[in-house]
Amino acid sequence: MGKDLERVLITEEELQAKIKELAGRIDEDYAGGELLIVGVLKGAVMVMADLARALHLPVQMDWMAVSSYGAGTKTSGVVRVLKDLDTDIAGRHVLVVEDIIDSGLTLSWLVHNLKSRNPASVEICAALRKPDAVKVALDVKYIGFDIPNEFVIGYGLDYAERYRNLPFIGTLAPHVYGAS
């Protein structure tokens, strides 16, 4: 692993502290209610697992899988549903949990799609956000860290399906994905 990782951008401790802080805000905002957290597979698995355990609210968990990136590092802009929700979200408070917002195309499509199912509300929680995300009108209520425009791995994020299990966020050495 050593030579593929350029540097650690966010440590495990920083991630865990931030997730607890976000969970505290979410507990307050939805106090007295029930929440359906929807993880976007596969990248959101770590955030979902940590966030769900940090929340004190009654929470249900569901998952969607959509295609965004292939094996490369650029988004296609084309979103395909690979796995839909098991739950009917009509009348429910929904919180979409994501690993990272890059172009924002995936989430803006997803939020539009979920809102058409008449939920009580739809909000977004993302661990990371890159600068390009500002180009899309996307209302992100809970954000962990704004990061520079670099390709990152770990804490659910992959490069060609590898490195998802790293407990921290690191940057990938450019030689791994063929940049100069």
Ligand code: IMP
């Ligand atoms: P967007 O539609 O451009 O916002 O793409 C979001 C999705 O692209 C995320 O859910 C990730 O799966 C993937 N992605 C974006 N940036 C990175 C990165 O730096 N590392 C790994 N995956 C990324």
Ligand code: MG
């Ligand atoms: Mg993802």
